[in-house]
Amino acid sequence: MKKQGLLLIISGPSGSGKGTIVEQLKAKDDFSLSISATTRSPREYEEDGVHYFFRTREEFERMIENQELLEWAEFCGNCYGTPRTYVTDQMQKGQNVILEIEVQGALQVKKLYPDGVLIFLVPPNLEELGRRLTKRGTEDKETINRRIHRALEEMEFVPQYDYVVVNDTIEQATEDILTIVRAESMKCSRNKEIKKVFKGEI
């Protein structure tokens, strides 16, 4: 019996380390990473079709019109969205899929897929978040302050998430998420055929 893949939706403020953790998850276990479309400019190391599909605003708006996006949102002046087909194809094949998306998008997806697992990733505390954002060196002070303010706003949405993971260290937080995935796979709602399996009927 082929079980449907798990849809893992990971959000967290800039500086929560979600990018690194998602890379670790891909390396450690059997996850496909959904690639988002965005109108924001690529960072130096980012490649089109690998980190994001980089699109113009016009192209992005066409994707919305054609209902090619599972969710989309505007954040700090840029649009981000999740191409629908890739996600649903993978899940039907029994493959777990990770969406790394921000709060508004995550809640849109949860409405469409109540079985999706919403995880909110937080840095251990406010000071550490400030340190991480400063260390990154890609944004000016004003942007950093805006991101900290935004982080506090986003945390108001934590109660609508399923799990909260504190990123003290990348290793621990990655292990925590794998723990959640293992527990979720034992949910009765994901094992509806258990009696038939027990009786040897399937």
Added chain:
Amino acid sequence: MKKQGLLLIISGPSGSGKGTIVEQLKAKDDFSLSISATTRSPREYEEDGVHYFFRTREEFERMIENQELLEWAEFCGNCYGTPRTYVTDQMQKGQNVILEIEVQGALQVKKLYPDGVLIFLVPPNLEELGRRLTKRGTEDKETINRRIHRALEEMEFVPQYDYVVVNDTIEQATEDILTIVRAESMKCSRNKEIKKVFKGEI
């Protein structure tokens, strides 16, 4: 900040190995085991106040009348129940509590404590259940057949549980339950003060 203890409610048919697994959990981690009251006769190795509180039917009925039981049920001609005070005291101290109870009782407790975590333990398959019950050598053939029939009936209630754990080996099933406990401790509903913790307010 002292978090409330987790209430873990474990059920499973005779021969699912729940007794052994509960012993392993007590040995491995920070769990208190609730001691049930019962009207059934002690097995050879069982001690009053350690494995069960062995009570006469008259004594048991007095406990029901005095509302001293969190739940109770009759099963194969015997009554089983959970003394209330011990459980609530431990949880308030931040201690995790395990209840090893049968289906009817488990569902009663879940109604009273929706935050309780219901785990259904199953042997890997029907043949293995038969083998385990026969090997135990404490029941005659008729009782074994009744228990197998009862196991199949009980599995109808799995959809009302939160998790299902397959007991292939004691070690794996114990680890699975610890995984569930770790994941549950990251539930947003159990971390309502996370924003205050993040801001350093508590």
